Amino acid sequence: MRIFKQIVIAACAALAFAASIHAQSPAEGWTKMNPTELKNAVELFANDKAALAVGKEGDLNATTMSWGSIGELWGKPIVTVVVDHSRYTYSLMGLYDYFTITAFPKKMNGALDYIGSHSRKTDKNKIQNAGLTTMFTELGNPTFKEGNLIIECRTIYEAPIDVDNMLDDDIIKMYQDNKLKHTMFVGEIVNVWKR
Template sequence: MSFKFNEPDIKALDSVLKPFSSVGKEWMLVSSGTSEKYPQYNTMTASWGGFGYLWEKPVAHIYIRPQRHTFKFSEKGELMSLSFFEPGHKKALAYCGKISGKDEDKAANCGLNSVLLERDLIGFKEANLILKCKKLYTSYFKEENFISSQEPEMWYSNKDFHRIYICEILGFYTK
C-alpha cells in the first residue's frame, strides 16, 4: 500500500479531517522516532488534541505525559506523525493506549504495521490519513496557570502534567 503526500492547504485539510470527532471519538496515534535505527520509534493513542491556525500556519496541538514511553521520542525528534484510522481499528488503538512500548512492539502485537514514510517520519500501513507535523513550541501545563482547580484535581492528582506540543502541519499522507 503506498501513500500519496499532499500539501497542507486549509481546504484540503478540512476535507480529510474532522477536528473534534477524529481525535475525541475516533482517536489517533501519535508517533515519534528515528529512521537511523528504524524501527526505533514509539506510538501512543491520543484522544486529546486539536487543530487550528497559528503563526500563519496550520497547526496541531498534542499532549503527552512525561511518563509515557513516547515522550522521550517526542522530545528528541523534530517530527511527529498523527495517524488516523477507520472505526474498525478501535481495538488496536485501545491496545496502543494501554500497553507500553518499553515492554513490547505494541503496534505489531495488535496488528498494525509501521511504515517509514520519509526520514524520521513513521506512520502505519492501516491508517487512512497521516499528518506530518514539525514541532514549533513546547511547554508543560503548570498548576498555577489553571483558572479553576477542578481540572488539576480531576486529571492531575499525581502532578504529572502534560507537555503540550504545538506542531506545524507540513502536509499529510492519504492512500
C-alpha cells in the same frame, strides 16, 4: 513566442508539482492534501481514535491520543498534542524534530486500544502485537499502513502544562487528584495525506 514560453513554463510547473506530491507520499494509494482541507478536527481527537508516532526506524514508538487540536498559530497550520511524562513517547518527543498523527477506520479501534494501554518499556513489539504495520514518510517519520489520514508535523514549541496557570476548577482537580504531568507540543503541519 511569448505565449509558447508561458505554456512551457506552466506545464513544467504542473509536472514538478505532480512529481512532488508523488515523491512525498508515504505509499501507493495515498493522496497529498492541503492542511486547510482537514475536516472535523474536534471529532478526530474527541470521538475517533488516532495514534501519535515519533522516532526513526529502529527507535520509534506510538501511543493513542485524544488530547489535541488542529488550527493555526504564528501564521502556520498546526497540531497541538499533549503527552504524559510517564509515556515512553514523551522521551522520544524530546529527541526528534518530527511526529505524525495517524487516524484509522473504526475497525482498528482494538489496535489503538492496545498501543494506548501497553508501554514499549515492557512490550518492545507493541506495534506489531497490536497488528499495525509501520511505514515511513519521505522525511523518515513513522506512520501506519492501516491508517486513513496522516498528519506529519515538525515540532515548533513545547511547554509543560502548569496547574498554576489553569483557570478551570474541574481541570485543576483532575490534575491534582491524579498527579498528572503533561507537556504540550505544537507541531507545524508539513504534510497531510489521505486515502
